[in-house]
Amino acid sequence: MARFIRWYGSGPLHLLVLIASFALTGYAMVRLFTGRPLEVAIWFAGAAILHDLLLLPLYSLADLSALSVLRHRAAGRPTAPWINHLRVPAFLSGVLLLVWFPLVFRLAAPYPGDTALSYDVYLGRWLAITGVLFAGSAVALALRLRRLRRAGPPAGSRPATEGGTTP
Numbered sequence: 001m002a003r004f005i006r007w008y009g010s011g012p013l014h015l016l017v018l019i020a021s022f023a024l025t026g027y028a029m030v031r032l033f034t035g036r037p038l039e040v041a042i043w044f045a046g047a048a049i050l051h052d053l054l055l056l057p058l059y060s061l062a063d064l065s066a067l068s069v070l071r072h073r074a075a076g077r078p079t080a081p082w083i084n085h086l087r088v089p090a091f092l093s094g095v096l097l098l099v100w101f102p103l104v105f106r107l108a109a110p111y112p113g114d115t116a117l118s119y120d121v122y123l124g125r126w127l128a129i130t131g132v133l134f135a136g137s138a139v140a141l142a143l144r145l146r147r148l149r150r151a152g153p154p155a156g157s158r159p160a161t162e163g164g165t166t167p
Contacts, residue, residue: 059094063087085141089133096126 001012008015032040066086097104103122 059090062090082141085137089130089137092133093126093130096129100126 005011063083067083070082070086100122101107103119104126105123106119
């Protein structure tokens with residue numbers, strides 16, 4: 001087993017999951033390309049270009065802006081890696097918008113009766129879900145900060161006394 005791990009770099013379960021994911025991806029690609037291969041290829045190319053040239057710089061800029069604006073904190077307060085409490089709900093909200101944008105922005109003209117819902121409900125529901133995601137994340141961060149405050153500062157982070165030694 002050690003020889004296999006040294007040769008492959010991970011355990012056999014990892015290799016099995018990797019092979020299964022490639023098989024599932026291959027099956028999905030075969031199913032997608034049997035219907036309309038040109039449209040699927042154009043969609044994949046467009047999605048890659050849209051992501052790499054437009055979306056990646058936009059959400060990188062938003063992430064850097066959030067880090068620079070919100071990095072300042074009061075001295076003596078406990079810290080927690082808070083940025084992920086912004087990243088996760090923003091990512092989930094973005095994925096929901098990406099999947100449902102034709103209905104959210106009322107662009108789904110070919111599919112008016114598939115959901116049996118009016119177009120008026122989707123924007124409000126997406127905004128409500130986004131609000132719940134950010135509120136849940138804020139509650140999780142507040143609980144995390146409360147737990148850190150109760151635990152006190154880490155062992156090696158006490159301020160130095162006048163003599164230059166730690167108590």
